[in-house]
Amino acid sequence: MSQPLRLGIAGLGTVGTGVVKIVRQKAALLEARSGRPIAISAVSARTRAKDRGVSLDSYAWEDDPVALATRDDVDVFVELMGGSDGPAKAAVEAALKAGKDVVTANKALLAHHGQALAELAEASGSVLRFEAAVAGGIPVIKALTEGLAGNEIIRVMGVMNGTCNYILTRMEDGGLTYDEAFAEADALGYLEADPTLDVGGIDAGHKLSLLAAIAFGTQVSFSGVELEGIGEVTIDDIRQAADMGFRIKLLGVSRMTGRGLEQSMAPCLVPASSPLGQLSGGTNMVVIEGDQVGQIVMRGAGAGEGPTASAVMGDVMDVARGLRVSTFGQSASKLVPAVAAKATTPAPYYLRTQLADKPGALAKVAAALGEAGVSIHRMRQYDHIEDRAPVLIVTHKTTRAALDQALEAMQKLAVVVAAPVALRIEEV
Amino acid sequence: MSQPLRLGIAGLGTVGTGVVKIVRQKAALLEARSGRPIAISAVSARTRAKDRGVSLDSYAWEDDPVALATRDDVDVFVELMGGSDGPAKAAVEAALKAGKDVVTANKALLAHHGQALAELAEASGSVLRFEAAVAGGIPVIKALTEGLAGNEIIRVMGVMNGTCNYILTRMEDGGLTYDEAFAEADALGYLEADPTLDVGGIDAGHKLSLLAAIAFGTQVSFSGVELEGIGEVTIDDIRQAADMGFRIKLLGVSRMTGRGLEQSMAPCLVPASSPLGQLSGGTNMVVIEGDQVGQIVMRGAGAGEGPTASAVMGDVMDVARGLRVSTFGQSASKLVPAVAAKATTPAPYYLRTQLADKPGALAKVAAALGEAGVSIHRMRQYDHIEDRAPVLIVTHKTTRAALDQALEAMQKLAVVVAAPVALRIEEV
Known part of the structure; x- marks a missing residue:
């Protein structure tokens, strides 16, 4: 019989407990598939006493995850504690230095320290894997790193925060305001302790930065992600978008351009009939476009x-089978520093603002757009409410720079009485 | 510098030429990702002279694919000739016996000889890989074999013949008859030389049998696939299905039941709002359901x-990186012979027939169904056309055996003047 692969699991929340259950309940299946038994040597968590619905008696206990990570009887350190720094980082570093392989679900850790950890793994001959850090159960890291390795990647997109998609879906389907939908998500326990991680796009931005590193061969650059949360999206935006055949999603988009790496995580309009547009509730979706394969959803x-x-x-099964791929799909030493490019790829935009009830107001806005080189595809002015008329504009393709110039000019107009909101229309 | 991985490519049609182009044009990218150069030593095809738009001058030429497969300067034999027997089989066998790794796009070969070839590969310590054999560019073999290896698989479904989906889509969107849509697909070059491979479900059935072997740990059993082509689907079926919120797809479904392995490739109704229902044109879709992961599309x-x-x-990149997984995800010696179970999982069915214009006709049909234990969910009778009234029935969940009994009884009724057509409604 082959040697068992021995796990040390740090963090016994929902996911950690789930992993323990699988290892216990599917031992025969896992061994048949990997060719060797998968065993757990030791575990670690903040509280030992808690009833987790699964027996931990046969595993050694460590209070200190670093001690767990470096135990002689641990081959793979499974890090499920979370947090970009602190114990998770210390333990992963210790494990890699000790030549252990590491499996983690920690997007924040990798988004902030991915390059250093990849270098550390490479120096020790360890593998560092993080499928669970991006888009939950979807095996997208594997698809991008391995299955599509013959492609030059053109664009990676994703709806990767279920909570945001839930809120936007409830606003659309249930006619709730943002605040109402937010409160509902909160009551259901969908929000992180710090909700800006979700609704501010940070969590999804972490995931996007990991996908971008693999896709474009760059060092992970979370700081290069342009972040915009969903807090400014109104129910009117959602309705107007729907009228025009679009749905609003917190969409991550990354592409490599001549000026650098574009990474943006922001509310966008996507065609309602596209797979991204049809996504509802908490489900995630990742879209990968390769020069050979076309679009994979x-x-x-x-x-x-x-x-x-x-x-x-x-x-874990990959490690058990002896599959060893570099953390981000190529040697850490070959990953190039990402040059962050603010979205330069031209796109159509959706604009919303309010105009004072004065003659020529609309003409002034149209002129401001025209002077910035932004041409108008569709424009609608609605009935005045208390001397203010809501106005919606869909532009033709324009650069973000031209748009920003137009927005700046619009804000200086006396007739523009509400700060304009601009959402990109992503062509998918 | 690491040793190059040296390919021998047999078959230089569309796909083979595409592979040559990628190897030539993306050398740096492939080497960065795999850590070693990917090279082509030799090629083989039926005709040497043909202009393929890419230079083959730097590669040795072999007229005989077996000779190519066993060359000393070939590490990986890439079989892109096609055909379940003949030269493709001989060459793949020769390559495996010679200890070469094999990459193939040949679904027919594996559907018919998968078990023997997997055993041969295992005996030689070779890997035999076939991502391109199922659902084209979608990395579904990898997802199922590796990414979801911690799951017990519940069900695998797929729309995996783009030509059939194209025909059905054109019937629906364009209002074409089956014959018209078939002729259009033919004119566009979408059909195989033997079109029954497409429209008879054989090609898609080959693919399903490969997915089922991986999903359920059984020896590939193409003979166990219940096959039904799309030739009996009428435009009326498509319209009626649409009226009821369904779309008709040539859908492969496989699941393991207490009575054995169910594999069916047949036209089915799926909810129009589901990802499968929303699929149009030549695009493929595979749905994998695991006990842990839920549904992956x-x-x-x-x-x-x-x-x-x-x-x-x-x-090829996996081989270059040293990833070595058993052909069907576990040792060939552990794959169990598949016990074919005719669809026993209860499902609702859609029935269409025509009744003679006689009093009590509908009651007789309802009675025949009731006696077989099939209960009716919805029933519609339409206006008579030349003494015949079209009738549509949607049943509640029933077994195929009960349904067959009902169909047999219906056919014996004098009032039933057209052989009833039954399509399963797959709940997705």
């Missing part, structure tokens, strides 16, 4: 015990 | 030079 649960544990176990 | 181009070459290169 992957859809599945982005969170939860089973889906996330499935992704962790996919990585 | 993958969508992409199912054919064509770029997508298929992308899948071939994904396999």
Whole structure:
């Protein structure tokens, strides 16, 4: 019989418990598939006493995750604690330095320290894997790194925060305001302790930065992600977008341009009939476009015990089978620093503002757009409400720079009585 | 510098030429990602003289694919000739016996000889990979075998013949008859030389049998696939299905039941709002359901030079990186013979027939269904056309055996003047 692969699991929340359950309940299946038994040597968590619905008696206990990570009887350190720094980082570093392989679900850790950790893994001959960090159960890291390795990647897109998609879906389907939908998501326990991680786009931005590093061969650059949350999206935007055949999603988009790496995580309009537009509720979707393969769409649960544990176990099984791929798909030493480019790829935009009830108001706005080189595709002015007329504009393709110039000019107009909101229309 | 991985490519049609182009044009990218150069030592095809738009001068030429497969300067034999027997089989066998790794796009070969070839590969310590054989560019073999390896698979479904989906889409969108849509697909060159491979479900059935072997740990069993082509689907069926919120797809479904392995490739009704229902034209989709991950949907181009070459290169890159997984995800010796179970999982069905213009006709049909234990969910009788009234029935969930009994009884009724057509409604 082959040697068992011995896991040390740090963090026994929902996902950690899910992993323990799979290892216990599917031992025969896992061994048949990987060719060797998968065993757990030791575990670690903040509280030992808690009832997790699964027996931990046969595993050694470590209070200190660093001690766990470096145990002689641990081959793979499974990090499910979370947090970009602190114990998670210390333990992953310790594990890699000790030559252990590491499997983690920690997007924040990798978004902030991915390059350093990849270098550390490479220096030790360890593998560092993170399928569960991006889009939950969808095996997208594997698809991008391995399955599509013959492609030059053109664009990567994703709806990767189920909570935001839930809020936007509830606003659309249930006619709720943002605040109402937010409160509902909160009551259902969907929000992170710090909700700006979700609704500010930070969590999804972490994930996008990891995909971009693999796709474009750059060092992970979370600071290069242009972040915009969903807090400014109104129910009127959602309705107007729907009228025009679009839906609003918190969409991550990354592409490599002549001026550098574009990474943006922002509310965008996508065609209602596209796979991204049809996505509802908490489901995640990642779209990968390669020069050979065209468009690949992957859809599945982005969170939860089973889906996330499935992704962790996919990585564990790869290690058990002896698959060893560089963290971001190529040697860490070959990843180039990302030059952040603010979205320069021209796109159509959706603009919303309010005009004072004065003659020529609309003409002034149209002139401001025209002077910035932004041409108007569609424009609608609605009935005045208390001397203010809502105005919607869909532009033809324009650069963000030209748009920003137009927005600046618009804000200086006395007739523009509400700060204009601009959302990109992503062609998918 | 690492040793190059040396390919021998047999078959220089669309896909083979696509692979040659990628190897030539993306040398630096492939080397960065795999850590070693990817080279072509020799090629083989039926005709040497043909202009393929890419220079083959730097590669040795072999008229005989077996000779190519066993060359000393070939590490990986890339089989892109096609055909379940003949030269493709001989060459793949020769390559595996010689200890070469094999990458193939040949679904027919694997559907018919997958078990023997997997055993041969295992005996030689070779890997045999076939991502391009199923659903073109979608990295579904990898997702199922590796990414979801921690899951017990519940069900695998797929729309995996773009030509059939094109025909059905054109019937629906363009109002064409089956014959008209078939002729259009033919004129566009979408059909195989033997069109029953497409419209008879054989090609898609080959693919389903490969997915089922991986998903359920069984020996590939193409003979166990219940096959039903799309030739009996009428435009009326498509319209009626649409009226009821469904679309008709040539859908492969496989699941393991207490009575054995169910594999069916047949026209089915799926909810129009589901990802499968929303699929149009030549695009493929595979849906994998795991006990942990829930439902994973993958969508992409199912054919064509770029997508298929992308899948071939994904396999080549895995070999270059040293990833070695058993052909069907576990040791060939552990795959169990599949016990074919005719669809026993209860499902609702859509029935269409025509009744003679006689009193009590509908009651007799309802009675025949009731006696077989099939209960009716919805029933519609339409205006008579030349003494015949079209009748549509949607049943509640029933077994195929009960349904067959009902169909047999219906056919014996004098009032039933057209052989009833039954299509399963797959709940997705």
